[in-house]
Amino acid sequence: MVNKRDPEATRAAILAAAEDAFLEQGFAEASTSDIARRAGVTKSLIHHHFGSKQKLWTEVKVRRFGEYAQRQQNMLDQSTPTAELLRESLELYFRFLQKTPQTVRLMAWMYLEGDNDCGDLDRAVLKNGVETIRAAQEDGQLRKDVDPRYLLFSFLFLAQHWFQSREHLCRDLEMEGPVEDRDEEYFENMLKIFFEGVLPR
Amino acid sequence: MVNKRDPEATRAAILAAAEDAFLEQGFAEASTSDIARRAGVTKSLIHHHFGSKQKLWTEVKVRRFGEYAQRQQNMLDQSTPTAELLRESLELYFRFLQKTPQTVRLMAWMYLEGDNDCGDLDRAVLKNGVETIRAAQEDGQLRKDVDPRYLLFSFLFLAQHWFQSREHLCRDLEMEGPVEDRDEEYFENMLKIFFEGVLPR
DNA sequence: GTGTTAACTGGCCGACCGGTCAATTGAGGG
DNA sequence: CCCTCAATTGACCGGTCGGCCAGTTAACAC
Structure with a gap:
């Protein structure tokens, strides 16, 4: 009872x-x-x-964003600095956003609010990510003439913004069928571009 | 008088x-x-x-978003399908978002509201962009094994999301100095990745 | 001049907001 | 058992919101 x-x-x-x-x-x-x-x-x-309402909102943000940072951490933990494992990390990140659209909405709200309540929660994770990429570069797994920080950013943006824009874009281009299929198609194409670029090889 | x-x-x-x-x-x-x-x-x-307040908001959105679509149109108009002109289009787009941060905020609000008032305004522009890219592919200027639609998306995401996340990310990674310099650095690195990928050549 | 129309004003309304407070209730310790 | 304290309730507050309306005023056509 x-x-x-x-x-x-x-x-x-x-x-x-x-x-x-x-x-x-x-x-x-x-x-x-x-x-x-x-x-x-x-x-x-x-x-x-x-x-207060404000404290409740902060509590919600800290919790959600904390979980987000935790996922990122796990993602990087199991990723020794090779290109293949970078790919797997990217997939893990993509799948996480796919499963929890709330995360994407949360970050959009935080952007619009100019939020800084959660600023520190993922700092360590980000730095960790940069170092991992830097190690992969020195190991010859990734090209050395790009700043590892901006490489990490591109990685994040390509995954995140898809979930923020896919509805609008797919509607405009009349791309029908289940969203999951669109997700898969985008993921595959995005990976190609991220790793190999759009120029012919 | x-x-x-x-x-x-x-x-x-x-x-x-x-x-x-x-x-x-x-x-x-x-x-x-x-x-x-x-x-x-x-x-x-x-x-x-x-x-009403709602109609005023819609009016604001339609106007701003219309200008955005117009800019996109201009961007594509002067871009015959070569890789170099794709680069210039990307720069035009990047500079436009850089100069009018309101545009980025507007699109974030529209995403969060599940907006559909402006859905049609950029449809033609998007389709136009896809066709331009497809032509560049057939011309051998761009690799043919990526879907031109997702190529266009990656292009848009890499530019747009930077302006949505740069403040938070640069703060976390203690990247100091004027924002404009960060913009330039990101733009150069992002271009390399977009065109050539992160793998060594 | 005069009448018509639309731009414009100030006051007001009911609804709802976040927050407070005094009172009630239940769980747990002695 | 009762005492204490936190969990919980519902009534209530001042304030702001979007919207409305009756009335005033300026432009303009004739």
């Missing part, structure tokens, strides 16, 4: 509802009343557990 | 103020009172000229 009172579960329910609402509608448009309704609790409970 | 009443100028003032407010704060957070204040008119005038 469960307790009639379970503050942990309540917090979790509020957080889940808040994540849904915030990522769907953004901070401004989401209302605490709506979040309370979704979570099946009263509005006052939100303030009791989290203090 | 100017008229005391100039509805055209009033409309323009409201539109300009609305664009600033909406792109800064988003649809929900921006208020009609604030827009009226910025434009130096009364709130009622906004409803008189545009009907």
Whole structure:
């Protein structure tokens, strides 16, 4: 038998509802009343557990973004500096964004808000990534005349922005069929370009 | 001598103020009172000229996005299908986003809103771009084993997402100095990757 | 001059917002 | 058992929002 009172579960329910609402509608448009309704609790409970709407949003961001950074970390951990493992890391990253579209929305919101609450969470991961790439370059696995930082960025942008634009672009170009198929096609073509470029070899 | 009443100028003032407010704060957070204040008119005038806050936002989007599509069109018009001219088109696109960060913000808002008001505005331009690339491929200027649509996408993503993430990424990696220098560095490195790939040749 | 029309104003409305507060309730320790 | 304290509730607050409306004013056609 469960307790009639379970503050942990309540917090979790509020957080889940808040994540849904915030990522769907953004901070401004989401209302605490709506979040309370979704979570099946009263509005006052939100303030009791989290203090304010702003603190709740920060909590949501830190959690989600922390998970994102964690995934990135795992991705890099298992990647010794070879081109093949870079490919696998890229795939891991792509699949993660594919499975959790909330992540892409979160980062778009953070961009528009000029957010800096989560700035530090992925710093170490990024630096780690740069060093891995640098090692692969020195090992002759990757060309040495590109800055490893910008190489990493291109890598991230190609994966991330697809999920941000695919709906609009595929609609405009009348590319029909299930989204998953579009994802696969893009991924394959993007890999070719990223590794080998668009010029003929 | 100017008229005391100039509805055209009033409309323009409201539109300009609305664009600033909406792109800064988003649809929900921006208020009609604030827009009226910025434009130096009364709130009622906004409803008189545009009907509702929502219609005003749509008007702003259509205008901005239309200009964006126009720029894209110009970019492609002067680009006969050679690799060198593709490079110049990419630079034109990059410079345009660099000069008008509002464009990047607008597209982020549209993504988050699931916007479809502007869906058709750039359709022709996109198709045009795809055909240009296809022609370059058949001419042997670009490799033929990548889908021209996804090639175009990669092109767009690499330019666009930089302006969406550069602040966060450069802060995390402690890349200091003027933003313009970072833009140049990224642009050069990104070009290398896009054309030649990250693998050694 | 006069009438018509549209630009423009200020005041107002109901709805909803985030947040507060006093009161109630249940769980757990002594 | 009761005492304590946190979890929880619902009523309520001041403030802002988008939108409306009645009235005023300037331009213009005749």
